[in-house]
Amino acid sequence: MAASSLSSPAASRTPNLKSAPAPSPSPSTRRPAADAASAAAAADSKARFEAYNRLQAAAVAFGEKLPIPEIVAIGGQSDGKSSLLEALLGFRFNVREVEMGTRRPLVLQMVHDPTALEPRCRFQEEDSEEYGSPMVMATAIADLIKQRTESHLRKIQAAVSSKPIVMRAEYAHCPNLTIIDTPGFVLKAKRGEPESTPDEIRSMVKSLATPPHRLVLFLQQSSVEWCSSIWLDTLKEIDPTFRRTMIVISKFDNRLKEFTERWEVDTFLSASGYLGDNIHPFFVALPKDRGTISNEEFRRQICQVDIDVLRHLQDNVKGGFNEEKYGSYIGFSCLRRYLESELQKRYKEAAPATLALLEQRCTEVSMDLTRLDSKLQATSDVSHLRRSAMLHAASICTHLHALLDGAADPAPEIWGKTTEEEQMHSGIGSWPGINMPVKPANSSLKLYGGAAFERVMHEFRCATYSMECPQVSREKVANILLAHAGRGGSSRLIEAAAEIARAAARSWLAPLIDTACDRLAFVLQSLFDLAMERNRSKDSQYHQNVEDMDSYVGFLAALRCSYYKFVKELSKQCKQIVRHHLDSVTSPYSHICYDNDFLSGVGSVANSMSRFNHFTGVTSFDLADSGSALEEAQENLPPRDQQHMTPPNKGNESKEVLRESQLTVPETPSPDLPSDIHGGKKKDNGIPNDGGPRKRQARMAAYTNRNHHNSMISADDMGSKSGSSYSTICAISAQYFAKMREVLIERNVPSALNSGFLTPCRERLFLALGFELFAVSDDKFMDMFVAPGAVDAIQNERQSLLKRKKILLSCLNEFKNISRAL
Numbered sequence: 001m002a003a004s005s006l007s008s009p010a011a012s013r014t015p016n017l018k019s020a021p022a023p024s025p026s027p028s029t030r031r032p033a034a035d036a037a038s039a040a041a042a043a044d045s046k047a048r049f050e051a052y053n054r055l056q057a058a059a060v061a062f063g064e065k066l067p068i069p070e071i072v073a074i075g076g077q078s079d080g081k082s083s084l085l086e087a088l089l090g091f092r093f094n095v096r097e098v099e100m101g102t103r104r105p106l107v108l109q110m111v112h113d114p115t116a117l118e119p120r121c122r123f124q125e126e127d128s129e130e131y132g133s134p135m136v137m138a139t140a141i142a143d144l145i146k147q148r149t150e151s152h153l154r155k156i157q158a159a160v161s162s163k164p165i166v167m168r169a170e171y172a173h174c175p176n177l178t179i180i181d182t183p184g185f186v187l188k189a190k191r192g193e194p195e196s197t198p199d200e201i202r203s204m205v206k207s208l209a210t211p212p213h214r215l216v217l218f219l220q221q222s223s224v225e226w227c228s229s230i231w232l233d234t235l236k237e238i239d240p241t242f243r244r245t246m247i248v249i250s251k252f253d254n255r256l257k258e259f260t261e262r263w264e265v266d267t268f269l270s271a272s273g274y275l276g277d278n279i280h281p282f283f284v285a286l287p288k289d290r291g292t293i294s295n296e297e298f299r300r301q302i303c304q305v306d307i308d309v310l311r312h313l314q315d316n317v318k319g320g321f322n323e324e325k326y327g328s329y330i331g332f333s334c335l336r337r338y339l340e341s342e343l344q345k346r347y348k349e350a351a352p353a354t355l356a357l358l359e360q361r362c363t364e365v366s367m368d369l370t371r372l373d374s375k376l377q378a379t380s381d382v383s384h385l386r387r388s389a390m391l392h393a394a395s396i397c398t399h400l401h402a403l404l405d406g407a408a409d410p411a412p413e414i415w416g417k418t419t420e421e422e423q424m425h426s427g428i429g430s431w432p433g434i435n436m437p438v439k440p441a442n443s444s445l446k447l448y449g450g451a452a453f454e455r456v457m458h459e460f461r462c463a464t465y466s467m468e469c470p471q472v473s474r475e476k477v478a479n480i481l482l483a484h485a486g487r488g489g490s491s492r493l494i495e496a497a498a499e500i501a502r503a504a505a506r507s508w509l510a511p512l513i514d515t516a517c518d519r520l521a522f523v524l525q526s527l528f529d530l531a532m533e534r535n536r537s538k539d540s541q542y543h544q545n546v547e548d549m550d551s552y553v554g555f556l557a558a559l560r561c562s563y564y565k566f567v568k569e570l571s572k573q574c575k576q577i578v579r580h581h582l583d584s585v586t587s588p589y590s591h592i593c594y595d596n597d598f599l600s601g602v603g604s605v606a607n608s609m610s611r612f613n614h615f616t617g618v619t620s621f622d623l624a625d626s627g628s629a630l631e632e633a634q635e636n637l638p639p640r641d642q643q644h645m646t647p648p649n650k651g652n653e654s655k656e657v658l659r660e661s662q663l664t665v666p667e668t669p670s671p672d673l674p675s676d677i678h679g680g681k682k683k684d685n686g687i688p689n690d691g692g693p694r695k696r697q698a699r700m701a702a703y704t705n706r707n708h709h710n711s712m713i714s715a716d717d718m719g720s721k722s723g724s725s726y727s728t729i730c731a732i733s734a735q736y737f738a739k740m741r742e743v744l745i746e747r748n749v750p751s752a753l754n755s756g757f758l759t760p761c762r763e764r765l766f767l768a769l770g771f772e773l774f775a776v777s778d779d780k781f782m783d784m785f786v787a788p789g790a791v792d793a794i795q796n797e798r799q800s801l802l803k804r805k806k807i808l809l810s811c812l813n814e815f816k817n818i819s820r821a822l
Contacts, residue, residue, distance in 0.1 A: 050111070050814075051811065051814040051815055052068055052069070052178070052347055052354075066354070066357060066361075067211070067212075067213035067350065067353065067354070067357070068213065068350070068354070069213055069214070069215070069343060069346035069347055069349075069350050070178055070179075070180055070213070070214045070215070071177070071178065071179045071180065071214070071215045071216075071217050071246075071339065071343060072179075072180045072182060072208055072209045072214050072215070072216055072217065073085070073179050073180065073181050073182060073217040073219065074182050074185075074205050074209055074216060074217070074218055074219070074231075074235070074238075075184060075185065075218060075219035075220060075231065075250075076184055076185045076186075076219075076220070076221075076230065076231050077184035077185065077186050078184070078221075079184065079219045079220055079221050079250055080219055080221065080250030080251055080284075080286070081181060081184065081219050082181075083250070083286045084219065084248070084250065084284065084286070084332075085108060085179065085181055086298075087286050087302055087332055087336075088108075088110060088174065088175065088177060088179065088336060088339075089108070089110060089119070089169055089171065089174050090119070090171055090173035090174045090295065090298075090299055091119050091138070091171065091173075091295040091298065092138060092293075092295070092298055093121075093138035093139075093141045093142055103149050103153060103159070103160050103161065103183060104148075104149045104152065104153075104160070104161050104162075104163065104164065104165055104183075105162065105163075105164040105165070105180050105181060105182050105183070105204075105208060106145070106164065106165050106167060106180070106181040107164045107165070107166045107167065107178065107179075107180050107181075108167055108169065108177075108178065108179050108180075108181060109166065109167065109168040109169065109178050110169050110171070110174040110175060110176065110177045110178065110179075111168065111169065111170045111171075111174070111176060112171070112172070112174055112175055112176045113170040113171065113172060114172050115172070116170045116171050116172050117172055118136060118171075119136070119169055119170070119171040119174075119295070120134040120135075120136065120169070120170045120171070121134065121135045121136075121141050121167055121168070121169050121170075122134050122135065122167070122168045122170075123135070123144060123148075123165065123166065123167050123168075124165075124166035124167075124168070126148070126152075129803075129807060131168060141167075145165060145167075148165055149165070158200075159189075159193050159194050159196075159197045159200060160183060160197065160200050160201055160204055161204075162204045162207065162208065164180065173295070173299060175336055175339070175340040176340060176343075176344070177339055177340050177343060178343070179217065179339075180208060180214075182204070182205045182208055182209070183201045183204065183205065184201075185198070185201060185202060185205070185230075185231050185234065186198045186201060187230075202234065206234070206237065206238055209238045209239075210238055212244070213346075213350065214244070215244050215245070215246065215342065215343070215346065216235070216238060216239055216244060216245040216246065217245075217246050217248060217339070218231075218235050218245055218246070218247050218248065219248045219250050220232070220247070220248070220249060220250065221249075221250055221251050221254075222249045222250065222251050222252045222254055222255040222283070223251070223254055223255065226271055226274040226275075227274070229274075232274070242275065242279050246282065246338075246339070246342075247271075247275065247279070247281035247282070248281065248282045248283075248284055248335060249281050249282065249283045249284070250284055250285075250286075251285060251286075252283040252284055252285040252309060252330075253285035253305065253308075253309060255268070256309065256312050256313070256316075259313070259316075259317050260317065260318060261317070261318050261319065262317060262318060262319030262320060262321055262322075264317075265313060265317055265320075265321040266321055266322050266325075266326070269281075269283065269321065269322075269326045269329070269330075270326075280326070280329050281329065282329045282330075282334065282335045282338070283309075283329060283330045283331075284331065284332045284335055285305050285306075285309050285332075286302060286305060286332060287301035287302060287304075287305055289301065302332055303333070305332070306330075306331035306332055306333055309330060309331060310327075310330060310331065313330070351815060354815055355812070355815040355816065358808060358811055358812040358815060359812060361808050362805065362808050362809055362812055365801055365804055365805045365808060366805065368801055369798065369801050369802065369805065372794055372797060372798045372801065373798070375551065375794055376791070376794055376795070376798070379782070379785065379786050379791055379794075382778045382781065382782060385781075385782075385785055386774060386781065388549065389549070389552075389555055389773070389774070389784075390770065390774060392535075392549045392559075393559060393766065393769055393770065393773065394766055395535050396528075396531045396532065396535060396559065396563075397765050397766040397769065399530075399531035399534040399535055399538075400527055400528075400531045400761065400765065401761070401762055401765075402534070403448065403449035403450070403527050403530055403531065403534075404449050404450045404453070404527070404758060404761060404762065405449075405450060406449065406450050406451065407449065407534075409534060409537075410530060410533050410534060410537065412445075412446050412447060412448060413446055415446075415448060415529075415530055415533070416445070416446030416447050416448045416452070417446055417447070417448065417452070417526070418443060418444055418445065418446055418447075419439070419440065419443035419444075419455065419459065420443070421446075422452070422456075422519065422522065422523070425522070425526075426518070426519060426522035428515060428518055428519055428522070431460075431463040431512060431515055432511040432512060432515060433467060433470075433508050433511060433512065434463050434466060434467060434512075436466065438459055438462050438463045438466065439462075440455055440458045440459040440462050441455070441458060442455055443455070443459075448523075448526065448527065448530060449523075449527060449530070450758075452523045452526075453520060453523050453524070453757070453758070456516065456519045456520050456523055457516075457520075457750060457753065459519075460512065460515075460516040460519075460749075461745055463512060464509065464512055464741060464744075464745050465741070465745070467508060467509075467512070467741075468734065468737075469501065469504055469730075469733055469734035469737035469738070470504050470507070470508055471730075472500055472504065472730060472733065474726055476500070477496075477500065477726060477729055477730070480496045480499050480500055481493065481496045481729065483496075493729065493732075494732070496729065497729050497732035497733045497736060498588075498733075498736050499588070500729070500730075500733040500736075501733040501734070501735075501736030501737040501740060502586040502587075502588070502736075502740070503586075504733065504737050505582070505585070505586050505737055505740045505741065505744075506582065506583075506586050509582060509740075509741065509744065510579065510582060513575065513578045513579065513582065513749065514575055516749075516753070517571045517574045517575045517578070517753070518571065520571070520574075520753060520757055521567050521568060521570070521571035521757075524567045524570075524757065524761065525563070525564055525567050528560055528563050528564075532556075536550070552784070552785050554783070554784045554785060555784040555785055558773060558784045559769065559773065562768075562769050562772045562773055563765075563769065565772075566760075566765065566768050566769065567761075570756060570757055570760055570761075571757075573756055574752065574753055574756035574757060577752045577756055578748070578749055578752050578753065578756075581744060581748035581749065581752060582744060585740050585743050585744055585748070586740060
């Protein structure tokens with residue numbers, strides 16, 4: 001650290017062994033007053049230290065973020081941090097063997113107690129401000145540190161943790177000092193540890209040492225040259241100007257043998273060019289003997305090492321060293337006094353700010369207690385809760401109405417969604433049966449509420465109109481057409497085409513209608529979060545004195561579920577209503593396909609079909625894709641490329657084709673004979689009369705005439721029609737499909753969806769929510785507010801807050817007394 005920028009330790013430097021004797025003591029008449037002043041100052045210092053220690057314990061226990069002046073010891077592994085902590089404590093407890101600071105920080109609260117001839121160490125309980133029983137055995141202290149570290153790391157499943165272990169040490173030979181020992185920097189993880197352990201340690205140490213209210217105690221071995229210091233750059237990241245850093249060069253005795261000239265010692269002690277002119281490190285050496293020795297012997301060895309280092313610099317270095325400039329920075333005793341005085345100085349400076357912060361914390365805790373008391377009281381006041389819940393539900397419904405009517409608050413840029421985002425969040429990626437992307441107007445704008453509803457309606461129209469009448473297989477056309485042909489009538493093909501269109505409309509438009517209902521339901525469900533946000537912002541804007549329902553998570557969840565259920569039921573009803581319209585439009589009894597205006601609009605296609613409707617031989621059409629355009633209209637008509645008919649084979653025998661001379665030609669009936677050439681029958685007095693041979697002759701003549709007539713139709717009318725019959729029927733079906741689609745989209749669906757979704761949301765939403773949430777017994781109603789064990793949890797939280805408030809008030813009173821003394 002820039003020791004000169006903190007406070008000059010010159011007044012407490014170690015005296016020069018070769019200097020002149022100290023001046024004679026003050027006269028005896030002045031000694032009692034000086035002793036009294038010194039005792040009063042020491043008492044004040046100890047009072048401040050104790051107050052900050054208790055405040056620090058409370059901060060660790062309750063997770064308080066208080067700017068308490070603290071010293072954070074950092075450095076590389078094996079740089080001597082553990083040995084320095086033992087020296088400050090005044091006794092050993094094998095800290096290094098359990099690697100105390102390598103995995104969890106250790107907060108050492110050293111309390112100077114003249115009555116504690118043996119060290120008394122107590123550990124703060126995990127997640128509590130209470131301390132355990134005093135521990136004296138050094139091995140027990142080390143074992144407890146190891147056990148707590150390993151247990152906590154197993155619990156969080158990590159290699160390091162920033163949660164500290166707090167140890168309070170009371171001893172007659174330790175200063176009033178608090179130091180946070182941190183894990184040592186390492187370049188490589190130990191075997192069995194994650195590779196990221198070095199980075200985790202570095203990140204954790206930086207987070208502990210970065211707060212400006214903490215002093216940094218940086219240790220580095222004397223054998224490391226300033227130009228090759230690995231961790232000096234890390235220190236500069238924490239404190240670039242070294243204004244709150246104290247640099248300690250440890251194991252200084254290892255470097256002494258390299259000094260022979262005065263300039264060598266002064267150059268090393270100045271760290272010129274690396275730390276700045278006003279930055280003065282401390283140079284410390286500690287006993288190397290790690291054997292079992294008494295605490296008294298340990299302290300004696302520390303003092304002896306200080307004396308030996310100074311004697312070596314004075315006696316074994318030619319010209320000695322600049323004692324006036326560097327003498328107060330050499331030796332452990334100088335560092336100890338400096339740390340204690342600097343921390344007390346920071347305590348004194350921070351006392352007013354700490355007092356103000358404690359008053360703020362006490363106020364906040366009191367408010368939290370008031371809130372919990374209100375919640376406990378509310379659990380027993382059902383009527384009050386019912387009223388507050390109803391007001392909240394009514395407010396949410398009001399905001400939902402406003403959003404549907406075009407409100408633009410909150411900001412659509414943040415809360416709105418584009419068409420693509422709606423599709424992604426709703427899980428409905430595309431319209432069924434539509435292979436191309438549908439981009440309605442304003443699809444790239446972020447909309448919500450009524451605007452988003454209308455955009456989905458427009459998108460539905462675009463998707464529906466982009467669908468043409470689906471291709472129908474020849475087999476399906478043949479099945480429908482031939483079935484209608486057998487029924488008779490003059491409009492069989494028109495009816496067949498209409499039936500094909502009706503089937504296509506039912507198959508392809510129904511999924512589009514269901515998708516539209518699902519998308520509209522998603523738009524309405526998304527409004528709940530916006531209504532909640534509007535409700536919070538309006539309450540805070542107008543400072544309305546209403547019950548805060550945000551803490552009642554169960555009720556808010558029930559309100560959300562009821563709203564979602566309401567919208568889902570609307571979607572189900574809308575699907576049924578629109579399906580009913582679809583069934584009406586596609587009903588055989590609908591007049592859409594037989595409207596005179598529509599039939600006249602069919603045009604030439606309908607006119608060309610009229611001859612099909614009056615053609616008696618339609619059942620013999622061949623609609624197969626691989627067959628000829630039209631085979632003969634009658635099965636006994638000869639093929640076009642033959643003059644004669646080939647009868648079917650019978651078994652394996654074949655017959656010759658009959659020559660013209662061998663054909664039986666029916667006798668031409670005489671006009672005198674009362675015979676019916678078309679019917680082959682005549683009635684005499686109402687009794688059928690069999691004409692015998694003449695009857696047979698008449699039937700043959702009629703057959704010949706009919707064949708001749710059909711041959712004429714086939715040649716003139718059917719020759720060109722048979723090849724286009726399939727496409728013609730599909731064309732008529734497509735026009736029928738378009739008419740049905742137009743009636744649905746332009747007349748039925750928009751009004752049905754608007755009245756099915758928006759009208760209920762405006763008129764009966766609150767009634768539906770109120771019936772489900774509030775028309776219940778008190779016990780069932782309270783289940784939304786008081787979960788099983790919730791009252792006990794609130795009581796436990798209240799007890800914890802009371803305890804916290806008591807501790808903070810105690811600290812507040814102490815700091816008030818300290819402030820008065822200042």
